[in-house]
Amino acid sequence: MDTLLRYFDMLCLIPKAPNSISTPELLEKLQSTGYDVDLRTVQRDLIKITSSPLFPISSTEGKKPLRWFWIDNSSPMQFPMMSTDEALTFKLAEIFLEPLLPPSVRSRLSGYFDLADKRLQESKFEHWAEKVGVVPNNLPLLPAEIEPSVLAVVYEALLKNQRFKATYHAVHNSEKTYDINPLGLVFRHNVIYLVATLFEYTDIKQLALHRFKNAELLDRVVKVPEGFALEDYIAEGRFNYPVNDNPEDISLKLKVSPFIKQMLQETPLSSKQQITEIDEDHYLVEVIIDNTRQLHRWLRSLGASVEVLEPADLRAEFAAEISTLSKMYQ
Amino acid sequence: MDTLLRYFDMLCLIPKAPNSISTPELLEKLQSTGYDVDLRTVQRDLIKITSSPLFPISSTEGKKPLRWFWIDNSSPMQFPMMSTDEALTFKLAEIFLEPLLPPSVRSRLSGYFDLADKRLQESKFEHWAEKVGVVPNNLPLLPAEIEPSVLAVVYEALLKNQRFKATYHAVHNSEKTYDINPLGLVFRHNVIYLVATLFEYTDIKQLALHRFKNAELLDRVVKVPEGFALEDYIAEGRFNYPVNDNPEDISLKLKVSPFIKQMLQETPLSSKQQITEIDEDHYLVEVIIDNTRQLHRWLRSLGASVEVLEPADLRAEFAAEISTLSKMYQ
DNA sequence: AATATGCCGTCAGTATTTGTCGCATAAATA
DNA sequence: TATTTATGCGACAAATACTGACGGCATATT
Numbered sequence: 115m116d117t118l119l120r121y122f123d124m125l126c127l128i129p130k131a132p133n134s135i136s137t138p139e140l141l142e143k144l145q146s147t148g149y150d151v152d153l154r155t156v157q158r159d160l161i162k163i164t165s166s167p168l169f170p171i172s173s174t175e176g177k178k179p180l181r182w183f184w185i186d187n188s189s190p191m192q193f194p195m196m197s198t199d200e201a202l203t204f205k206l207a208e209i210f211l212e213p214l215l216p217p218s219v220r221s222r223l224s225g226y227f228d229l230a231d232k233r234l235q236e237s238k239f240e241h242w243a244e245k246v247g248v249v250p251n252n253l254p255l256l257p258a259e260i261e262p263s264v265l266a267v268v269y270e271a272l273l274k275n276q277r278f279k280a281t282y283h284a285v286h287n288s289e290k291t292y293d294i295n296p297l298g299l300v301f302r303h304n305v306i307y308l309v310a311t312l313f314e315y316t317d318i319k320q321l322a323l324h325r326f327k328n329a330e331l332l333d334r335v336v337k338v339p340e341g342f343a344l345e346d347y348i349a350e351g352r353f354n355y356p357v358n359d360n361p362e363d364i365s366l367k368l369k370v371s372p373f374i375k376q377m378l379q380e381t382p383l384s385s386k387q388q389i390t391e392i393d394e395d396h397y398l399v400e401v402i403i404d405n406t407r408q409l410h411r412w413l414r415s416l417g418a419s420v421e422v423l424e425p426a427d428l429r430a431e432f433a434a435e436i437s438t439l440s441k442m443y444q
Numbered sequence: 445m446d447t448l449l450r451y452f453d454m455l456c457l458i459p460k461a462p463n464s465i466s467t468p469e470l471l472e473k474l475q476s477t478g479y480d481v482d483l484r485t486v487q488r489d490l491i492k493i494t495s496s497p498l499f500p501i502s503s504t505e506g507k508k509p510l511r512w513f514w515i516d517n518s519s520p521m522q523f524p525m526m527s528t529d530e531a532l533t534f535k536l537a538e539i540f541l542e543p544l545l546p547p548s549v550r551s552r553l554s555g556y557f558d559l560a561d562k563r564l565q566e567s568k569f570e571h572w573a574e575k576v577g578v579v580p581n582n583l584p585l586l587p588a589e590i591e592p593s594v595l596a597v598v599y600e601a602l603l604k605n606q607r608f609k610a611t612y613h614a615v616h617n618s619e620k621t622y623d624i625n626p627l628g629l630v631f632r633h634n635v636i637y638l639v640a641t642l643f644e645y646t647d648i649k650q651l652a653l654h655r656f657k658n659a660e661l662l663d664r665v666v667k668v669p670e671g672f673a674l675e676d677y678i679a680e681g682r683f684n685y686p687v688n689d690n691p692e693d694i695s696l697k698l699k700v701s702p703f704i705k706q707m708l709q710e711t712p713l714s715s716k717q718q719i720t721e722i723d724e725d726h727y728l729v730e731v732i733i734d735n736t737r738q739l740h741r742w743l744r745s746l747g748a749s750v751e752v753l754e755p756a757d758l759r760a761e762f763a764a765e766i767s768t769l770s771k772m773y774q
Numbered sequence: 775a776a777t778a779t780g781c782c783g784t785c786a787g788t789a790t791t792t793g794t795c796g797c798a799t800a801a802a803t804a
Numbered sequence: 805t806a807t808t809t810a811t812g813c814g815a816c817a818a819a820t821a822c823t824g825a826c827g828g829c830a831t832a833t834t
Contacts, residue, residue: 117790117822119496121448125523137780152824157781166449169523178780178831184524192522193455193499194514199599203552206631207541214540222533226556234603245602247674249632249683250738252582255711269529272575273564285709301536302579304711322710344577353579379615380652381585381634408580415745418768433773438748440770443763447791447821467811482793487812508800508811 120149124159128171131186136179189225189232196233204230206246213254214304216324218262257304258324267329268308271296275336280329282321289327295336298344299323302353309344311337318347366409367424368399374419375399398423450479454489458501461516466509519555519562526563534560536576543584544634546654548592587634588654597659598638601626605666610659612651619657625666628674629653632683639674641667648677696739697754698729704749705729728753 127143128135135143141156160182164171170185196204208227211220234242264280271278271294278296283289295311297318306323316339370378375389375397387401403409405428413420413432422429457473458465465473471486490512494501500515526534538557541550564572594610601608601624608626613619625641627648636653646669700708705719705727717731733739735758743750743762752759 118448118451118492119498122498126525128524130524130527153780154782154825155823158822161782162448168449168452176831180781190522190524190526192520194458194460194520195456196520197460198603199552199596200555202599202603203549206545206549207537207553210544210631211537211540215536219533219536222529223537225530242603244674245628247628247630247678249630249678252738252742254738255708255713256715258710266529269532273528273532273572285706298575298577300577300579301540303707324710344574348577348579376615377633378585380588380654383585385586408582408584410747411745412582414747415741417744417765418772421772429773435747436766436769436773439766442748442751443759443766483811484794484813485792488791491813506800510812 116149120144120151121159121163123147123149124156124163125169128182128184130184132183134174134181134183136181138179140182189228192229196229198233201230201233202242202246205234205242209246209248213250214257216257216260216304216306218260218265219306221262255304258322260306260324261327261329264323264326264329267331268296268299268323268326270331271336272299274331277332277334277336278329279332281327283325283327285325293332294321297336297338297342298347300344300348300353307353309347311339318342320352362405363402364405364425364428366399366401366403366422366428368413369421369423370397370399370416371395371419372397374416446479450474450481451489451493453477453479454486454493455499458512458514460514462513464504464511464513466511468509470512519558522559526559528563531560531563532572532576535564535572539576539578543580544587546587546590546634546636548590548595549636551592585634588652590636590654591657591659594653594656594659597661598626598629598653598656600661601666602629604661607662607664607666608659609662611657613655613657615655621658623662624651627666627668627672628677630674630678630683637683639677641669648672650682692735693732694735694755694758696729696731696733696752696758698743699751699753700727700729700746701725701749702727704746 123144124140127140137156137160138153140160141151141153144151144156160171160173160180163169164173164182168191170188171182172185173180173182204227208220208223208230267278267280270276278294279291280294281289281291292312294308296308297311298309300307300309300320308321308323308326310319310321311317312319318339366383369392372395378387378389378399383399383401383403387399390398390400392398410431413422414435422432453474454470457470467486467490468483470490471481471483474481474486490501490503490510493499494503494512498521500518501512502515503510503512534556538550538553538560597608597610600606608624609621610624611619611621622642624638625643626638627641628639630637630639630650638651638653638656640649640651641647642649648669696713699722702725708717708719708729713729713731713733717729720728720730722728740761743752744765752762
């Protein structure tokens with residue numbers, strides 16, 4: 115039994131393809147976990163494991179301390195097996211994430227999606243794909259592709275708190291190479307921004323990840339500017355280019371069409387939203403809600419199905435914009 | 445070595461908690477996989493496996509053919525281990541899916557999210573959560589909660605092609621119990637709809653999943669109406685309540701502000717989009733695109749930052765709506 | 775060139791695994 | 805209710821495997 119557990123621990127200790135572990139390293143880790151074994155045993159175990167097609171594990175050829183790794187592109191094996199429920203949910207998640215995440219980010223999960231596919235392809239479940247659909251609410255803009263190698267470096271830099279060096283191509287600028295002190299990632303629309311400082315400067319920059327090239331990890335630790343917190347930085351509205359006017363709650367009153375009323379019944383704006391009938395074709399929606407740019411976008415997107423009644427200044431804002439639009443289209 | 449593989453196969457054959465497998469069943473499956481073993485061996489193996497805290501596997505007490513299962517609520521163990529990249533991506537996916545999927549759907553993946561948490565909580569990666577943020581583009585409407593037991597039955601019914609029975613509470617109706625012939629799931633806004641026929645009728649209904657109660661699987665096979673295909677059903681516009689006028693491509697010309705221009709450079713409407721400068725404050729965007737409801741929503745949401753120049757009928761449509769709005773707000 | 779390290783074949787002792795048998799108990803059947 | 809069948813489990817001996825020790829050889833390291 116002890117040997118079985120040792121095999122499990124060994125399988126855990128062996129990393130995925132780009133990384134690797136040498137036989138002596140493995141021995142050391144196993145011994146520190148409490149397995150009192152000989153190097154020869156570890157060597158034999160590795161040979162046994164790799165000789166089974168079940169475990170796509172391989173080692174470097176030649177080079178003296180052999181290094182072991184899981185061959186990439188294989189989907190993970192797991193216990194207990196992925197249930198059909200989970201598999202279905204993975205496929206749904208895949209559909210949802212497709213227009214949101216850049217391919218190089220999404221592909222990090224492809225092993226799991228493949229596993230889900232396999233699970234659903236068993237005999238009877240074949241036609242599941244024809245049984246699920248999504249009607250998108252928003253216009254799918256194409257997510258900007260990020261170079262996979264760049265993404266890998268940025269991930270690693272953020273996780274390990276290290277700086278990196280990369281070439282950046284700003285929209286109206288030529289390429290430049292920076293020494294980057296990464297502070298955080300922010301997803302906005304379909305773009306991923308790196309929040310960072312450059313070189314030894316202290317001003318905080320937003321850099322779109324898809325504009326990077328040739329990233330390379332440096333051996334210098336990240337220095338966080340005094341008082342910096344990503345959450346606050348976002349809350350300050352640094353990413354809502356046209357900054358929010360009033361980030362505080364407002365008491366919103368809307369006159370809406372029956373269709374919008376039904377939609378808000380299904381998916382309310384907030385748990386305390388109230389809806390009352392005005393007449394057959396109009397309903398009054400009352401809700402306390404954060405006065406964000408997203409709210410404005412949403413209200414505008416509904417066009418003539420919604421009339422903002424209160425607060426007065428929001429109504430005035432809409433009236434002003436509509437009069438601008440009137441002039442544009444007349 | 446053969447025994448190690450047998451253990452792996454056994455671990456795969458044992459299902460998760462609500463399900464279970466009896467010792468003789470296990471024996472049979474192992475033998476059909478090619479393991480020539482005795483029942484006694486299987487029994488002994490099971491005892492060994494369950495006596496290790498590594499494998500949260502348990503069996504029924506008493507009842508004679510013992511049934512084995514993985515104890516629930518445990519996150520799966522997997523080989524190779526989840527990489528930090530994957531873990532980070534899982535956390536991002538979690539953030540993205542949170543406003544999109546109802547809790548009961550999302551919770552199906554919680555084991556994986558937990559696994560990702562564990563992976564990221566190792567020593568040095570502690571502060572990753574403070575390094576990732578999302579600035580939502582859309583107003584987060586609250587996804588309607590679906591009863592977990594209902595979801596389980598619906599999933600199973602769809603996968604196994606079986607009917608089910610459930611109580612449905614339509615908005616302006618009292619509760620009724622239907623015999624449901626499920627055809628597919630459609631996600632729209634934040635609501636999941638079941639497309640189905642009822643009893644022996646042939647007209648196709650859309651039923652919001654969160655309005656179901658007390659679902660129960662029936663032992664009758666699903667009958668798909670002649671010529672029905674979910675994809676076509678959606679394409680026909682059955683879910684765009686105000687049906688799309690022209691589902692065909694149009695040649696769109698927009699006059700946009702510098703801000704929108706920059707946004708479209710980052711995340712284009714299509715790969716063939718063209719942008720040219722009109723003057724310092726205005727750019728011309730030309731693109732061939734599907735004339736969908738989502739496009740209209742998007743155009744409206746941008747307010748006065750965008751002027752539709754062509755096609756003429758779309759411009760006319762916007763002009764008409766704006767004049768309606770003008771009257772509303774005057 | 776000398777030394778150290780790691781891989782691998784072999785061997786014998788030890789530990790583990792396995793089938794068999796017997797008994798006890800729980801379901802199934804007459 | 806009695807009888808049969810199926811399952812779980814302890815014990816035991818034979819078969820199997822696992823393990824550490826040793827040594828030869830190839831490849832790094834100094």
